[in-house]
Amino acid sequence: MMKSMKRRCKVSLPFMFYFGRFLVLVSMAGLFTVQAGGFSDGFVDGLVGDLVDDRGDHCFSGKSSGKITFLNFGEIVVLCREGDFYRLSEASLKAVNGKQSLRFVLSTDVLIKTGSTFSPSDVAQLHPNLGSARLVFSAKEFKYYRIALKNPELIPQTIRGLSSSKAVLLVQPDILQVLKKRPENLFLGGGAESSKEGKERKTSEIQSDNHTLTSPKSEMFAKVGVDTSISDEDTAAIDTVLNTKGSPLLSRRELGLLSDKAYLAYLDSIGVPELQQRGLGLEGVRIAIIDDGFNLGHQALKHIKPHFAYDLDSQTLSLNAVSKGGDHGTRVAGIIWGQAEQPVKGLAPNAKFIALRHTNTWTSLTLLAFHLAQLSAADIVNCSWNSHWLAQPVADAINELTVNGRSGKGAAVIFAAGNDAQYIQAQSIEASVPSAIVVGAIDRNGRPLPSNNFGPSVDLLMYGDDVRTSGARGGYTRLSGTSATAAITTGVAALILASEPTLTLTELNSALALLANQFDGDDRP
Known part of the structure; x- marks a missing residue:
């Protein structure tokens, strides 16, 4: 009989352990119900996060510290x-x-993320580890604050604590996304950043492609040697090539002229x-263009007097800073604003x-x-x-602009x-x-580019075929792919709003789609 009892006890121990843990959680729930009038959604989700973490099967085995x-x-994101570095857990990835x-x-x-009535001083009182708060986005119904931590090493505990507050609608770490190795000395979760405003993020130390947010190699064309005008002889030569089958390989100049003519034909x-x-x-x-900079000294862009200019990297109102770099942004701006003899x-x-x-890609910036x-x-x-x-938070900001921007249109x-x-x-x-208005690219014959991302959005x-535009180092270069498409769509949308300024966003989107469907390329499916 004693052996039988011992056997039953051994079988019951795991059950008793987890059942006891369950009782503890239930007791905690009762306590919070009395003190706070019930669980906040943030606290429940934080509690679920604790249990998920305890399973220990989210991070890559043997690597996570x-x-x-x-x-x-x-x-839940882990x-x-x-x-x-940090990386997404297997499940989150x-x-x-x-x-x-x-x-x-x-x-x-x-x-x-807080309600719209919260001030920086209100936010700083939400947790003892919070320091100064800075507003980074304000919406009709909410605000986003970037808040310095007094002790950055306590970020996991701070996020858990803030999640239990009914006043906090969302809390996340401020994140930079990188696909390459981090250079030395860039802050990675401990230590102090520069205290001088505008120097808090040493983003110049992040090594990446020409356009950090995304830089498909297909869009980074080398400068093409094309004259700044098309003569009658050039036009005749193009027509001859277009009507000749099996013609020899074309020079860069001839290819550029063909591309120019195809683009102009599309616009027409x-x-x-x-x-x-x-x-x-x-x-x-x-x-507004959010991009890597703009060479406003370029002959095609020098007529522009920006309505507003701000450099997010240095966090300064500086036209000189805005003009730094700008390989990608200069090309985009040229498609929209280019005004030169070309x-x-x-x-x-x-x-x-x-x-x-x-x-x-700092979320806060x-x-x-x-x-x-x-x-x-x-x-x-x-x-x-x-x-x-x-x-x-980024999706929230996009949604706010599309709903309440343009005085509610x-x-x-x-x-x-x-x-x-x-x-x-x-x-x-x-x-x-x-x-958002999301655009994919077609070639000069109306066929979707094979490189397009696709889906219901x-x-x-x-x-989005080869388009000649302004280059960051002067002269002219090329842009293609969906970056070119987004620039063209932006310019066309501006023309529509110029003639019909009262259109809602839904009506503008419909007008753009109607125009896009007018193009009938030679091989359009």
Whole structure:
């Protein structure tokens, strides 16, 4: 009989352990119900995060030295520390079809979403580890604050604690996404950043491609040697080539001329010349570009006097800083504003230019970029890029502009679909945000480019073949892919709003789709 009892005790121990733990949690729930009037959603989710972490099966086995858990679109995200970096856990990576090479760097700050009535001093009192707070985005119903931590090493505990507050709608670490190795001396989760405002993030030390937010190699064309005008002889030569089968290989110059003619033919087919004649109110249309900089000394862009210019990297109101770099941004700006003696001119050269130089993926700075576009009353926000992982705060900012921008008519936030030939999964990148206008590219024959990202979030297809535009180092170069498409769509949208300024965002999107469908390429499917 004693043996039988011992056997039953052995079998019951695991059950008793977990049942006892359950009772403890239930007791905690009762305690919080008495003191706080019930659980907040943040506390429940934080509690679930604790239990998920305890399973120990989220981080890559044998590599992780710590975890940070938070919510993104209501789902639990686990960041696993591996040396100096963090990366998404196996489950979190799979949930967004993430890139295996994607790494995260954390700052000394957290991002907190509160109600619209909260002040910086109110936010600083939400947790003992919070220092100074800075507003980075303000919406009709909410605000986002970037808050310095007194002790950055306590970021996991701080996030858990803030999640239990009913006043906190969302809390996340401030994240930089990188696909390459971190240079030495860049802060990675401990130690102090520079105290001087504008120097808090040493983003210049992050080594990446020409366009940090996204830089598909297919868009980074070498400079093409093309004259600045097309003569009658050139036009005749082009016509001869177009009507000759089996012609020899073309020179760069001839290819460039062919591309120019194809682009102009596309613009003509969708009615851009008529829109330009009608769009006499372009001066009243405000276009913000968030990109890597703009060479406003270029002969095609020197006529521009920016309506507003801000450098997110140095956090300064400096036209000189905005003009730094800008390989990608200069090309995008040329397609919209280019005004020089060349065969291909900008679509909306008289529209107001809001220049926002932003070369990285810090969540807080991306939020600030959209906030500045909002404060500048942008009618259109051009984003010829995507980051590698969509943070909910960024989606919140995009949604706010598309709902309440343009005095409630909705600002057009135009995103390139991307050039990775991948399906755009929900809540994966900025091009997955339903309220944005997301554009894919077609070639000169009306066929979708094989490199297009695709999915239900893509609203329309427009020209994305080789387009000649301004180069950051002077002269002219080329841009293609969905970055070119987003720039063209931005220019066409500006022309539409110039002639019909009362259109809602839904009506503008429909007008763009109608124009896009007018193009009938030779081999259009």
